[in-house]
Amino acid sequence: MSSAEISAGASTEAAISRPPGRNERLADRTFSILAHSSALAIVLLVAYILWEIGIQALPAIADNGISFIFGSVWDVQKSTFGILPAIWGTLYSALMALLIGGFFGITVAIFLTQDFLPPRLSMVFRTVIEMLAAIPSVVFGLWGIFVVIPAIRPLANWLHETLGWLPFFGTSLSGPGLLPAALVLAIMVLPTVAAISQDALQLVPFRTKEAAYGMGTTRWEAILKVMLPTAAGGIFSALVLGFGRALGETMALAMLIGNSNQISLSLFAPANTLASLLASSFPEAGAIERQALMYAALVLLAITLAVNMFGTFMLALTTRRISGKS
């Protein structure tokens, strides 16, 4: 059989095994270059995002400087822009959400990984939690307006009347406010924390658990003194990534937090976040305000990138340590 025949018929039976022909090598080169550039595209995309938002924000940075971050007035008429209330609201709502969602998320992770349920039921429940992550933010917002706010208003106003001297209950809840926003945010953070914490708990070697039981611990001693400390790094990363998610969440917050530029400790007062400031002001903004909003976007980008990079890095580090690869 001649070599011309072999390279011509890739599908003939005699030619199942043979060195690649010239066309095939050309195709291989092309494919490699395409794959290479696609990977490179991701790196360039992130760089381009940083660059573009930075450039757009530049005029506002020049005009407002650092007082943009520490100022608390957002007045388009006077061209005075300050985002301290939005930063405050972002951090306050995200921390509240993390407190609630983190507690529930970690408990659910323990519930799902430490043999509380038979495997089949555990699968069902895991699906319920994962479905929670699939509900669009805007639907949570709608639900929050018509279910959460009416549901918590009586309790909130009772707290305000009886414990109003505490700064946390300093105002009454008239409608949108920090607490309903943080509650809905907590529900949205829960699946993230639960999923990553489950992975962390499942990474703990079976032998470690067996050893704990072998020493005569009860189930809860094993969970609290062996499992949780061993998985602590992963769970911490879960909280960091959940926090990152909460910082950037937009729609539900824009619908529930009240979009009011004030700094208040009260859980029932309307507030604002960076993301919902963007969502509510950007579409109707004029040129000058738009530059200021780009500056706000840059601040949000910097905060979330830092938190997410930290979380991703932590997760990689602890996963590597627990699974024993150096």
Next chain:
Amino acid sequence: MRSGLLTAGTWLVALIASVPLISVLYMLIVQGGGRLSAELFTELPPAGFEMGGGFGNAILGTVVMVAIASAISIPIGILAAAYLSDVDPDSKLAQWTRFLAKVLTGFPSILAGVFVYAVVVLAMGRYSALAGGIALAVLMLPTIILTAEEAMKMVPRKMKDAAIGMGCTRSQVIWQIVLPTGLPGILTGVILAVARVAGESAPLLFTALFSNYWLNSLGEPTASLSILIYNFSSMPFENQIELAWAASLVLVLIVLVFNILSRLIGRPKI
């Protein structure tokens, strides 16, 4: 005793954690289910004082923009995943790509809108379906890359080695061995990414904006289900709020169907 309390507490927390999903689904069915009818899918959104109406243009807009996003992000995502898993898994570029893709999964979706506004909307001079689709593509990419890479890595080393031993080039190995074998996993990722962006609204707010009319071209403002829900949720008119619930029901049904589909496809076969 203490152990029993802790166990009871854990059960309680787990039960409370499932309340929101049940409540959301219940509200969607009760509030949105009553409005379900054919005219929802064929008519245009009503003005405040009008009765009836639907959101046919918003469904079409969502489908078109998700299609644009898929057309951009699926090829790039799978090619990048092939690079990460088989072309050059340990290179500096691969490590950076992987890390940045993970970081991008936590990227606030509204910033994708801000970015695309600056790059596409300002350049074109108007809001458009194209800009909306591109913003969604930015959000789809990382999910597709990371899940496709996982799926491709699961293909046994031996199969790849055998193919190389038979004289396959690397691209042939990927086309004829890795992609077909890893297809269920790759599809899972793609469908999950589609489900995620179909419900996104923040990136569309100032890229696609909204429109009360049918889509005529990709270069003009375009309606979407999620923005319709957002706009109508703050309206004082009963009719529009009912439509917001009905639109939520349709949107959640779409998203859940895609989610279940991805589970069925991705379920490990033994």
